[in-house]
Amino acid sequence: RPYMRADQASSNLRQHDAEVDATLKSLNNQIESIRSPEGSRKNPARTCRDLKLCHPEWKSGDYWIDPNQGCTLDAIKVFCNMETGETCVYPNPAKIPRKNWWTSKSKDRKHVWFGETINGGFQFSYGDDSSAPNTASIQMTFLRLLSTDASQNITYHCRNSIAFMDEASGNLKKARA
Template sequence: KMCHPDWKSGEYWIDPDQGCTQDAIKVYCNMETGETCVAPTQREVAKKNWYVSKNIKEKKHVWFGEAMTDGFQFEYGSEGSLPEDVNIQLTFLRLMSTEASQNITYHCKNSVAYMDATTANLKKALLLQGSNEIEIRAEG
């Protein structure tokens, strides 16, 4: 939007690291709000029994992308983009941004996404990890 204020909202190829154009990523630019939207390569995750604790009393955190059978890390970018190129571009996009948001719809039986309704606390809330290894915890 800053470079082309007269352009309309839509899909564009951008190159935040300003290197070669072969590693550009396709994004949706909302020119009215100034948002740059990066789509995941996989829009939905199959509904299945992803994890069953072997020890019911064990209350440890389990990473979806590492500890669960068939779990994976969320990836972003368009078809044909190399994950390492997308990660570099997202790093530069993050450095040029003042804020970011992400929508995740989470359905998990017998699990807490944000606040535990029975205890009214966030101890069991979902824990996310960014591509920069920073953990994102529930606050409130």
Template sequence: MLDMYTNIYTMRQDLERLKKPIGTKENPARTCKDLYYGYPKFKDGWYWIDPNLGMPDDAVYVFCNMTVEGETCVFPDVRSSKIINIPWRRTSRDDAWFSDLRGGFTITYETTGVVQMNFLRLLSSYAYQNFTYTCVQSKAWFDQENLNHNKAIKLMGQDEQIFSIDTLQPNVLTDGCAASTGVSKDKSRTVFEVRTETLSHLPLVDFQPTEYGLPNQAFGFEAGPVCFK
């Protein structure tokens, strides 16, 4: 009888965890939205989710923005998420992407994985991501000297969708790289925001710089998390 009651109690606990997962590695939620519905008083922070609802072994660690009712924010891999301002040698191709440059690379999300990212898209209706271009004598969007966008960079999404002045335009939150002079080097930055309901467009994986290669020029970048709603 004791064994039977113990088993019933254990089964009841397991069922309760399935109904209201708490966002731990052993008991991950499906998304941050599900976690918010179960525990609306949970604070913003890092939680475990398992969008494909398989074994918790493939659960991923994400940032849950509970302030806005449970956005699931996936950060790029640390090693590919940013780089400080450094001079870059120009290639023979004017249309070279950052990953084509010597020492360049793509922005990766291997810690989340393709499968979990795809399921997260299926469970969402909207996504957005910020991208910051830092600069020294290097334009990113508007050219204040020539009053045009001829030196605007391009951003590439997961499905090779291009965001640029000529295609789908990203939102420009601030454009500190528009002027070559008059801005402190550590504050010269242009911040882009991509918002889309076509979830295959995100996350961002590459960008195409345009003004670089001279001794007085340098650029860097930082990719923010892609947040699903």
């Protein structure tokens, strides 16, 4: 009888092979989902740029990203501009209430200086209420680290009002909306 050093054939080799095959298949699927994310909640991209690089034919729209690449439960829904690769994070709330700004409700209504009457302005943040409180803040931090530049657009709808004053010159003309 030949001498064996714990390398003899195992009787449960087939079951072991099936487990190894299943593990390898699972690992392969995980690697593929990292290499080519779908932008879904279950398989978010790191940024919209990454999604555009993996899928240049995809159209602009809503996708899920996970810049910190942690658990996918903290992924955030964003708008991806697939022409530029830009990631656009939605504000919360999306809109502030429309309001008329007058000094009184009588017939001789006088407009008010908006900046003096809004009592601290309107606060907004990013992300939605269905996520954990700091989710969007954490993801925005990682998104900043992955980005070379950023911009912010705020749309101001108005009629005969002044949105901005150049304090250095006192000029209001460029700010009339």
